[in-house]
Amino acid sequence: MSVKTVGVIGSGQLGRMMAIAGAPLDVEFVFFDEALSSPSSSFGPTIQPSSKDALASFLDKVDVVTYESENTDAELVEKIATSTPVYPSVKSLRFSQHRLTEKTLFNELGIQTAKFERVASEADLDQAIETLGLPLILKTTTMGYDGKGQALVKTLDDAKTAWNSLKGNELIAESFVTFSRELSIIAVRSTNGDIKIYPLAENDHSNGILRVSRVPAQDVSTEKQEQAERFISTLLSELDHIGVLTLELFDTETGLVANEMAPRVHNSGHWSIEGAYSSQFDNHVRAITGMPLGDTSTAHPHCAMVNIIGKFGDRDLVLSTKGAYLHMYNKTERQNRKIGHINIIAESEGEREQLIQKFEAFIKECG
Amino acid sequence: MSVKTVGVIGSGQLGRMMAIAGAPLDVEFVFFDEALSSPSSSFGPTIQPSSKDALASFLDKVDVVTYESENTDAELVEKIATSTPVYPSVKSLRFSQHRLTEKTLFNELGIQTAKFERVASEADLDQAIETLGLPLILKTTTMGYDGKGQALVKTLDDAKTAWNSLKGNELIAESFVTFSRELSIIAVRSTNGDIKIYPLAENDHSNGILRVSRVPAQDVSTEKQEQAERFISTLLSELDHIGVLTLELFDTETGLVANEMAPRVHNSGHWSIEGAYSSQFDNHVRAITGMPLGDTSTAHPHCAMVNIIGKFGDRDLVLSTKGAYLHMYNKTERQNRKIGHINIIAESEGEREQLIQKFEAFIKECG
Numbered sequence: 001m002s003v004k005t006v007g008v009i010g011s012g013q014l015g016r017m018m019a020i021a022g023a024p025l026d027v028e029f030v031f032f033d034e035a036l037s038s039p040s041s042s043f044g045p046t047i048q049p050s051s052k053d054a055l056a057s058f059l060d061k062v063d064v065v066t067y068e069s070e071n072t073d074a075e076l077v078e079k080i081a082t083s084t085p086v087y088p089s090v091k092s093l094r095f096s097q098h099r100l101t102e103k104t105l106f107n108e109l110g111i112q113t114a115k116f117e118r119v120a121s122e123a124d125l126d127q128a129i130e131t132l133g134l135p136l137i138l139k140t141t142t143m144g145y146d147g148k149g150q151a152l153v154k155t156l157d158d159a160k161t162a163w164n165s166l167k168g169n170e171l172i173a174e175s176f177v178t179f180s181r182e183l184s185i186i187a188v189r190s191t192n193g194d195i196k197i198y199p200l201a202e203n204d205h206s207n208g209i210l211r212v213s214r215v216p217a218q219d220v221s222t223e224k225q226e227q228a229e230r231f232i233s234t235l236l237s238e239l240d241h242i243g244v245l246t247l248e249l250f251d252t253e254t255g256l257v258a259n260e261m262a263p264r265v266h267n268s269g270h271w272s273i274e275g276a277y278s279s280q281f282d283n284h285v286r287a288i289t290g291m292p293l294g295d296t297s298t299a300h301p302h303c304a305m306v307n308i309i310g311k312f313g314d315r316d317l318v319l320s321t322k323g324a325y326l327h328m329y330n331k332t333e334r335q336n337r338k339i340g341h342i343n344i345i346a347e348s349e350g351e352r353e354q355l356i357q358k359f360e361a362f363i364k365e366c367g
Numbered sequence: 368m369s370v371k372t373v374g375v376i377g378s379g380q381l382g383r384m385m386a387i388a389g390a391p392l393d394v395e396f397v398f399f400d401e402a403l404s405s406p407s408s409s410f411g412p413t414i415q416p417s418s419k420d421a422l423a424s425f426l427d428k429v430d431v432v433t434y435e436s437e438n439t440d441a442e443l444v445e446k447i448a449t450s451t452p453v454y455p456s457v458k459s460l461r462f463s464q465h466r467l468t469e470k471t472l473f474n475e476l477g478i479q480t481a482k483f484e485r486v487a488s489e490a491d492l493d494q495a496i497e498t499l500g501l502p503l504i505l506k507t508t509t510m511g512y513d514g515k516g517q518a519l520v521k522t523l524d525d526a527k528t529a530w531n532s533l534k535g536n537e538l539i540a541e542s543f544v545t546f547s548r549e550l551s552i553i554a555v556r557s558t559n560g561d562i563k564i565y566p567l568a569e570n571d572h573s574n575g576i577l578r579v580s581r582v583p584a585q586d587v588s589t590e591k592q593e594q595a596e597r598f599i600s601t602l603l604s605e606l607d608h609i610g611v612l613t614l615e616l617f618d619t620e621t622g623l624v625a626n627e628m629a630p631r632v633h634n635s636g637h638w639s640i641e642g643a644y645s646s647q648f649d650n651h652v653r654a655i656t657g658m659p660l661g662d663t664s665t666a667h668p669h670c671a672m673v674n675i676i677g678k679f680g681d682r683d684l685v686l687s688t689k690g691a692y693l694h695m696y697n698k699t700e701r702q703n704r705k706i707g708h709i710n711i712i713a714e715s716e717g718e719r720e721q722l723i724q725k726f727e728a729f730i731k732e733c734g
Contacts, residue, residue: 020391299667322644
C-alpha cells in the first residue's frame with residue numbers, strides 16, 4: 001500500500017536511485033520523460049510528454065512532483081505547482097538556472113563568490129577584463145554542465161575567441177579563483193523546516209567531469225565545515241527549499257568560495273547510499289513526502305565514490321572487493337557518459353585510499 | 368543495459384527485496400504470479416500463470432529463474448529446467464518440501480536432528496510414542512509454515528486429537544527437542560562452487576512467527592559457529608545448491624540440532640540489508656547470475672531485525688531513529704501478515720538492545 005506516489009520529471013540515474021531508496025518506505029514512482037527505456041524505467045510507469053493528455057495523466061497518478069535536473073523547464077514546474085506540490089519549488093530552480101542571479105543571491109546572503117560582471121556585448125567583456133583582470137572565465141548565464149558553455153580567457157586573443165564562440169547567449173564573466181580543491185556540501189530540508197547536513201565532500205574532476213568524491217574531505221577544520229553549513233542553511237531557508245540542495249565550493253586562502261548550487265541530489269553525494277546512515281536519495285524522498293529526515297552522518301569512518309564513465313570496466317573487481325559497492329545505471333557505454341559508480345566504505349583513510357587506488361583504471365581509462 | 372534478467376516464481380516481499388538488491392547490478396526482474404498488485408509489482412513486469420502462453424512468455428523474457436518459496440510447484444521447476452536454468456535446483460526444493468526425506472538427508476550427512484518416525488496410521492503413531500516418548504510433535508511431511516500443519520502431543524488424549532486433525536496427510540512424528548534458543552545459519556553458493564556464510568542469527572518467535580533476529584547471536588562459541596558452518600557447507604555441496612540456503616537450528620545441550628532448511632533467502636537474514644557488507648538478497652542475485660559473491664561479514668558490530676506484523680505501527684518513530692531502517696513491503700494491514708521489518712545497526716550490544724526495546728510496540732502489539 002503505497003504511502004505516496006512521487007512524480008519525477010526525467011528518468012535518469014537520479015530518478016532511478018530515488019526510486020530504489022523510496023521503495024522500502026512504500027513510496028512509488030512515476031516518470032515524465034520521452035525515453036521509455038531509461039535508467040528509471042524498471043521502477044515505475046513512464047508518461048511520455050508527447051503523448052495525449054500527458055501532463056494530466058502524469059499528475060493524476062502522483063501526490064508530489066520532483067525533478068532530476070536544474071535544466072528542468074521552469075514554466076512546466078510553475079504550471080504543475082498550480083495543482084500539485086512540486087519540491088524543490090520553482091524559486092530554487094530559477095536561481096539555479098541563472099548564474100548571474102544565483103551569484104547575486106549568494107553575495108546578498110553573505111556567501112563569498114568569485115567576482116563577476118554581466119557581459120552583453122564585446123565592450124562589456126573588455127570592461128570585465130579591466131575590472132576583474134585576467135585570467136577570467138566567460139560563461140553562459142544559463143545552461144552549461146560538466147564544463148560545457150564556458151571558456152577560460154587568459155589573453156586578449158582568448159577573449160576574442162571566447163566571445164565569438166559564446167556570443168548570442170547572455171554571458172557572465174567571472175574572475176579566476178585560485179583554489180586548492182573543490183568541495184561540495186549537500187543538505188536536505190523537510191516540509192516542516194528541519195534541516196540535516198552531510199559532511200563536506202572533496203571532489204576530484206578531470207575534463208570537467210567528477211571522477212572521485214571523498215567524505216569526509218581531508219583535513220577540514222571545524223570552521224570550514226561550519227562555514228559550509230552556514231552557507232547551505234542560509235540558502236535552504238531563504239529559498240524555502242524542500243528536498244536536497246547541493247552547493248559546490250572552492251577551498252581558497254580566503255575561505256570557501258561558492259561556485260554554484262544544484263536544487264537536487266548530486267553526484268558528489270552518491271557515496272551516501274552505503275556511507276551515511278540515511279542517503280541523499282532516502283532523505284530527498286522523505287523530505288518531499290513529509291516524512292521525518294534521516295541522520296546524515298557517516299555510518300563508516302571514511303567513504304568515497306568513484307564514477308564509472310564511458311566504459312563498464314572490470315565489474316568483477318568491484319564485486320569481489322570488501323567495502324566496495326557497484327551501482328550501475330542500466331545505461332550503455334558511451335564516451336564521457338556517467339554509466340555507474342563505485343561506493344567505498346573504509347575504517348581508515350589509508351584503507352580508503354588503497355581502495356580508490358585499486359579502482360584506478362575506472363578513473364584513468366574511462367572517458 | 369541489463370546484465371541478466373531474473374525470473375521469479377512468486378511476487379512477494381522476497382522477490383521485491385531481490386529486485387531492489389539486483390538493480391544496482393543492472394539485473395532486471397520478471398515475476399510469475401497471479402497477483403498483479405503485489406510487493407514486487409513495481410520492479411518489473413508480472414506474467415500471470417493463467418494468461419495465454421504464460422510460461423513461454425515468462426521464459427522468453429528471462430535468463431535464469433529462481434523462486435520465493437519452498438512451496439513452489441516442483442513439477443513446474445522441473446519443466447522450466449529443461450530449457451532455462453533454475454537456481455536453486457529442484458533437488459534442493461524437493462528435499463525442503465518433505466520433512467521425512469529432509470531429516471533423513473540431514474542424518475546421512477551427520478547433521479543432528481530430533482529423532483523421528485514416519486506415521487502412516489494410528490498404529491504407527493502409537494509405535495512412535497513408544498519409541499520417541501512424550502511429548503512429541505506430529506507434523507505433516509509436506510507444506511506447513513509458521514506453525515501450521517502440526518500438533519504438540521503431550522498425552523495419549525492429545526495423540527487422538529492430533530491424529531484426527533492431521534490424518535489423511537503423510538505424517539512425521541518428531542521427538543520434542545529441549546532447546547535454549549532458536550538459531551539460523553544462512554549461506555550462499557555460486558555457480559563455480561564458492562561458498563560464503565553469514566554469522567549465526569538468534570531468532571525470537573511468538574505464536575510460531577519470527578519477531579526478532581539478532582546478529583551475531585549472543586554468546587556463540589567458535590565451536591558452535593563452526594558446527595553450523597560445517598552443517599550448511601555440507602548441505603550446499605551435497606545438494607549442488609546455487610543461491611542462498613537457510614538452515615534453522617535449535618541450540619541444545621548436545622549441540623546444534625537442525626530443524627529444517629529453506630532453499631531461499633530467509634526472514635532471519637533480512638538484517639543483512641544494512642547489517643552485512645553484502646546482503647542475502649545481493650548475494651542470491653550474484654550467485655544465480657554468475658557474479659562473484661560478496662562479503663557476508665557484518666559491516667556493523669551488532670545488528671538486528673524486528674518484524675512488522677499485522678499493523679503498520681509508528682513509522683515515524685523508526686524513521687527518526689539513527690541506526691534504524693524501515694523496510695515496508697507495499698502490503699495492507701492484516702492479522703499475522705508480515706508487512707515490513709525494521710533493521711537495526713549498532714556499535715554495541717547494549718545499544719542494539721536499547722533500539723530493539725524502543726520498537727517493543729512493534730513486537731508486542733502487532734499480531
